[in-house]
Amino acid sequence: MIPPPSPRFVSPRLVLLPAAVLLVALSGCAAPAPAALEPSADTHGEIAGAAELAEPAVGLTSIDSAGDVSHLDLLDEETADLGSVRAPAAVHSDGRYLFAADASGVSVVDSGVWTWDHVDHFHYYRAEPKLLGDVPGGGVATVATSTSSTTGGTGVFFPDSGEAVLLDTEALSKGEIVESFRLRVAPGPGLVVPAGSFAAIAAADELTLHTADGSTVGDAVSCAEPAGTITTRVGAVIGCRDGALLVLVEGEEPVVERIPYPEGATAPRATAFANREGRPTVAAVAEGAGAWLLDTRARSWTLLPTPEPVVQVTAVDDKDANVLALTADGRVLVLDGETGAQRAASVPLVGASLAAGQPVSLIADQQRAYLNGPVEGRMWEIDFADGARIAREFAPERTPLFFAETGR
Template sequence: MPHSVPLRTTAALGALSVIALAGCAAPAADPAPTPTTDTHGEIAGAAELAEPALGLTSIDGDGRVSHLDLLEETTADLGRVSAPTSVHSDGRYLFAANASGVSIVDSGVWTWDHVDHFHYYRAAPALLGEVSGAGVATVATSNSSTTGGTGLFFPDSGEAVLLDTEALSKGEVVERFRLERAPGAGLVVPAGSFAAVASSDEIALHTGDGAPVGETTPCVEPAGTLTTRVGAVIGCRDGAVLITVEEGAPVVERIPYPEGTTAPRATSFANREGRPTVAAVAGDAGVWLLDTRERAWTLLPTPEPVVQATAVDDKDENVLALTADGRVLVVDGVTGAVRAASTPLVGASLAAGQPVSLIADQQRAYLNGPTEGRMWEIDFADDARVAREFTPESTPLFFAETGR
């Protein structure tokens, strides 16, 4: 049976919040007793852990930021940012955007993916500052929270900004470049040491310092992006563009939709972080799956329309989807058959147009219900069972799983 967990507020941002989060580590998550020669992802002042310090970092409608430690089931108040309209996360940072800029929150917990193994870290959480811009920015991140770049595109001004992610890991907000483009929809997508700026129906590659690289690539109505272990995906009206880096140079490949398809295009992608397959809603037709290793799309029919989808991309090929009445479906990624379904959890939030998010990791899924004032942990491998239900002190309007 699910159980409701009241969250206990520990401290405000500053010295007290740092102490509170540092004190949340369970014995299994203590710093490793011996140093490792592999320092990937490590930064000065961070403790390496034996397992990931997973948490749910949330922001309410007034900009109050809270962090729930999933091991200790305690919560810490990290302070306040400008009231957000949207929030994007890479698993460490939260980028809270509104019409005048982007506020950046460092949860202080992250995982470094080294392909065949992982490293886990904890440092002091912090509110890092704001990046000014006109219009609610689209945000694109890579799989690294200590290297490379983070892209922001401000639609009202057309400004394309690349932030230095290594500088973020040191508590500094540094712009690598700020380029002028035509106002409208757009993306700035990091790809290795390069960045792709998608706007005005084309993709232009740049170095990390903003210098143009090579020819532009057509991409009508760019929308949606995600970085996998293979490369960075950008959605276009006729398919997707995949950007990889080979021998120090960017490589651009087009992945068109299957010939003759009539399903609506993908405009937003989601998956278990780093995995090669990404999922996107295909209107009422079901779910698009894009395998970036195979460079191939698959249209996965679902027995009913869904409003969100994410690819777990595990050995069972699970795909998770959210229905309009707030149920979480566990879908067979080959046949589209529903393996399990939760009870309606976030129907009221969806009906009210609230920003519900369904997030998957290797073992669990997480869901926020702003109207319901709840967050849920779902065991999708066990008949979509609600494993834990959390009742935060402030409304979880936006949230992210951090430490992953």
């Protein structure tokens, strides 16, 4: 039986900064490079030394098995080498930075392209890409980001040493690695999840809130077996065994809400979330049973049936309620997010990579999806609204073990 929601707790000391949601529309054809503009009057997102652009400078930033970093500009299809970082065991990105983790730390890459969402309009920027340095720690870290690449924090949790680190994201945007706090908790699975200039730490079956200097705010909340996190326009999601916790702000006060799985649910829990960046609905695999959709606005879960078992899923959360899924034989499915019916499917693309246990990522934006195949040595751009058509196929010189869509 699913336990009832825990009481929420509030503290006037916690303030959540406005979230930034980066929505990018790509065409399947190459276009001229973005033109620089004069800085906007409101200066939101402006960083010294960066050029403001007329459109987003969207690219695919990838890291190979040796740690070599490359950036493919999707507008002119030119590739630039950005240098080398630690050989990655895992990589996380917020759409600007890439965080490459191995057993002894995290290397930070600034792709140099990003978007600032000012709610009713957007600002697009390009600066020189940089390798920012390393954050030491024990064990392959989990990394959690917000929807802003210039404000707030970035969370890093090292499972072997139990070190919970909050990085200053504004300092990252200036080329510096600055730790707002580094706390020790019990070793094991855990998360540090930014919430404005504060952070939630989920470890040892509980969640605590902390100010930027590491001070604790309010009382701990239970979160058994924390796994998986994502930030939407509504707030930060943290997966727990019995559902999810949503960390948000009402007025100027922080609130932690529990969103339990539906009563009587027997499908496996969600352990990793994905969506079109910032959108309120997120998706997760319910292994062998379909996909979970979590609507953070409605505070509700839906178990979406899938026509066959899937290994990855992401919610586009567009007007057509598209959900994208990856099958075990490497096909991309386009599903109806209300019924689970299959709308389209690609040919098998990454079956060899999945069979070999290589890291494959399916990333969606407003009009396109992107997929990497380490064994196949390819990256693909997929028009999911046009029958899962392969819009472009890229064969980079360096095998894309991990990649991220950047500039969005």
